[in-house]
Amino acid sequence: MKAYLLKRILSLIPVLLVVAVVVFFLIHLTPGDPAAVMLGPDAAPEDVERLREELGLNLPLHEQFFSWFFGLFKGDLGWSIYMNKPVLDAFLERLEPTLSLAMLAQGIAILIAIPFGILAAIKRGTLTDQLFMVLAMLGVSVPSFLLGLLLMLGFGVKLQWFPVAGYNPLSTGIWNHLQYMILPALSLGTIQAALIARMTRSSMLDILTMNYIKTAHSKGLKERVVIYKHALRNAFIPILTVIGQTFGTLVAGAVVTETVFNLPGVGQLVVQSIVRRDYAVIQGTVLLITVSYVLINLIVDLLYGVIDPRVRLNRK
């Protein structure tokens, strides 16, 4: 197990190395520079040039790369010229909204999806099943920004149950925090719910036709025991894979929801930094997102073993 863990962690190194190099050069070779953006469209060219000089943007690209790259080994992700602070600080400040959004969205998704998926599988072919699957199809098809706008109009503008935009950190109290998070989490969680519900249904259907389920039934076990104890546990591996993968995308891809609801999360940070060409922030953030994505996948892999001992045996 330890060896497996070590191998997985070591395999991170080449991934991060490639990401670091690609992101650095991709961004620096993209036209547009922070000095011009900072000084506004009417700025005189000599002012832009002077600022470029002062910010070190005129240094040869390889020099800029090596100074950034070796900084990484000291835990220095660079300095945001725009926010005037270390990239790591900027990232950590933005982590709470994104993590909170992703976890709430995932929580909502799981709470809705798994019972509905199981119910659809048990009632396969009935009206309930068809209704759930139509809803799931809708959930996957409606873009989260559209759902977000609808939720904002309904619950924010009309009913005024929740604020339409903005953010209150968790430190201001759970309710203060939650009232800003519920609508974005619902809009983001719906797509997840639809994905997980479909996976739960199909995975459960596979298992329910197996012989050991029939045996369990013939033993006279209660339906609930058969479904939850025997079927669900075995159906859970593919469901967990979807949950894990989609959680990764939630963390990295909440950009649209964060923009619509004006949440100061990591997604917005990346987008804004691209707009203003704050190179160090883009590089550092992408690197950190990659790490988190890989780590989530690692956790999911390890969880397979917890749920299904056969996976652990295979690894040996």
Place this chain on the structure above:
Amino acid sequence: MEIKKIGIFFLVVIVIAGIIGCSADTTDSSPSEQKGSDTTEPKETSGGTLNVAYLAQPQTLDPHITTANATRDPARLIFETLVTLNENYEVTPQLAESYEISEDGTTITFKLREGIKFHNGTEMTAEDVVASMTKWGESAIAKANLGEHEWVAKDKYTVELHFEGPSSVIMYVLADIDQFAAIMPKEVIDSAGPSGITEYIGTGPFKLENWAHDQHMLFTRFEEYQPVDEPASGLAGKKEALVDEIYFHFVPDESTRVNGLLSGEYDFAHMLPYDAIPQLENVPNIEIDIWPFGIQALVFNKKEGLFRDVRMRQAVNYALNKEEILTAAFTSPKYFELDPSLFLPEQTDWYTDAGQEYYNQQDLEKAKQLLQEAGYNGEEVIILTSRDYAHHYNSAVATQQQLQEIGINAKLEVYDWATLLERRDQPELWDIFFTGFPTSSTPHQYTFLDTRANWPGWTNNPEFDRLLDEIKAQTSQEEAKALYAELQQLMWEDLPIINIGRNLRVSAYSDKVQGYQEFKGPVFWNVSISE
């Protein structure tokens, strides 16, 4: 199973409530009505919080270094200038008690108001003014308009500005609010880094309490603020912080700004999308403010390519139907004005309609003839544009179509704004791009008029420089204005840019907000909010 039923019930309630909420008619109810505020007259009270939804976060709050409106609008709450503009765009003292121009026109002596405090508690003295003005003097706008100059502290409350010769524009530039000449404490200036100051300390009616990046700026009332004892007018006169605090929320998504205003989360929403206005007009308790922003301009590349030839530029001018372009960009005649001038009619010191005979005179035959004379042979014309600004993009699309109608092989190249800014610096990459210029208070601030500014587009007719210098050298505004009329006429003949027309922008606010006015951006002092 009980839990599941409760869960399903809860979900159904939420979905139904949401659907009811979304389908309700927007015209017959509004947030304020739901709160019952329509039964009570809003009353002006001091205190409270003003929540402003603003479209973009500034790159910096240092007004010395940038021309961006996103800096100007919040920075004016913190910083003040020696002189400023009143509602007629006339220069009026602010931090200076008075000023005097020497007879030979080479020195301006500013007498500072005594007892003016910075937000850090120290008193503003001549030393701070000299440090601030010397830093501001490095800006392109100062260099272009002041030339060689020097600021000198004569005593604690007297400052002199020495410059080369008489100038009709220096006072306007000092008073203007674009890249403005903010006064800051000397120690702040001394510790300024490459991208400007890092501490934002001024003398204004509000001080910066905190700046949560990409979220908000919080400004609180500066208790020791000393207003000028004159009636408020434009940016001049009495300024009072009537609310306790102002939140500038950065809300890039325009529909979120509209929705936040409708829900009552924001009291004021800046720069709203034109297509949201009919909806807002139907909501009682929302006031709509339509205000002049500046000109929408088509800029020619005059350094390389086809448009070095003035006949090509004139052909384009004859090819364009300005009204159609402005409609494409700003949706309705309510939001633009067809006018050949770079100035507003209220700016009586400069306003003229010179060049009118070339403005919006679409004549396709003449255009084609000019193309032929210039020897145009179907070469590709690249129009740079960006979807980051819908009005620039829509102007470019409409222009492309109109140019194609007279046989110009126009092609759009669409980039994000940062890329566009870089590409437009390279003359070999483009022929035309669109941008906007906010209304300035002197012709000299329009960078495209001056060949020496080296601004992309590279105006190449030295006659502009001669006229600009002559205007500057005048001591009488009347003579300066007459020369400006000549310059505007030349602008329409030589066409370094095509001024498509004046564009108006829209903001909206709750009727709880009292005393709001717009003057080259939103003004939030003397604004109160009722309970």
